[in-house]
Amino acid sequence: MNKICDRWIGSKITGKVSKRKIKLLFGARQTGKSTLLKKISDSSTVLINLQDRPERLLYERNPDELIKRLRAIKGRKKILIDEIQKVPQLLGDIQLLYDENPGKFDFILSGSSARKLRGASANLLPGRAHQYKIFPVITSEMDSIKESSVLCLKNVNVKQKFPGQSIEDIILYGTLPGIMLEARHSKGKTLETYAELYLEEEIRREALVKDIGHFSNFLELAAIESGNIMNLTGISQQSGVPVSTLKT
Numbered sequence: 001m002n003k004i005c006d007r008w009i010g011s012k013i014t015g016k017v018s019k020r021k022i023k024l025l026f027g028a029r030q031t032g033k034s035t036l037l038k039k040i041s042d043s044s045t046v047l048i049n050l051q052d053r054p055e056r057l058l059y060e061r062n063p064d065e066l067i068k069r070l071r072a073i074k075g076r077k078k079i080l081i082d083e084i085q086k087v088p089q090l091l092g093d094i095q096l097l098y099d100e101n102p103g104k105f106d107f108i109l110s111g112s113s114a115r116k117l118r119g120a121s122a123n124l125l126p127g128r129a130h131q132y133k134i135f136p137v138i139t140s141e142m143d144s145i146k147e148s149s150v151l152c153l154k155n156v157n158v159k160q161k162f163p164g165q166s167i168e169d170i171i172l173y174g175t176l177p178g179i180m181l182e183a184r185h186s187k188g189k190t191l192e193t194y195a196e197l198y199l200e201e202e203i204r205r206e207a208l209v210k211d212i213g214h215f216s217n218f219l220e221l222a223a224i225e226s227g228n229i230m231n232l233t234g235i236s237q238q239s240g241v242p243v244s245t246l247k248t
Contacts, residue, residue, distance in 0.1 A: 027134035
């Protein structure tokens, strides 16, 4: 389905509070960062997608490419850069351009997490940037919560909403935007693949845990215990993860 729904955070990013600042948008995989950037772009926007391999290589092989490209632009321009953590050295160039021409460029940058950028000793633009986080779909971004009296946030300006979901579907499948718009019969497999990729790319590759097997067991048990009073001792015994680790 090609339906592009509105996100509450979109109005915050484009609002007056951060108008003169560089905007950093962080969020987990599949929470809608790339879709949001496309939603707030227009025909005059410069959109740089670093997930696209040829475009990423262009900036990796030519360190001055971004500076040359943007210095040639006349007038104020919106610059959207997706997956900035792929080429973190661009942040230094963005700071230079921002300082050279205050107000000329409206930078909005997206990335999976500030942690990855800090790990790469990247410049997080102190004093020049406002950080925003995008999460899975919230109740105010849905048409309704079927069979529910859950209160929505007030004063949320969202015109094109996501389809209403039953409480059962929200508990079973969550509210990642793409999965919400999928046919029900495929949601389970998509979530399974999502979890596998998360373990492989976010946990194993970055060596965030020493024993991926125990961590995988913990994730499954944590999902089963969702909504219950947490018994850390029981989960520790079943997963093999020390209680001290679970507490952190």
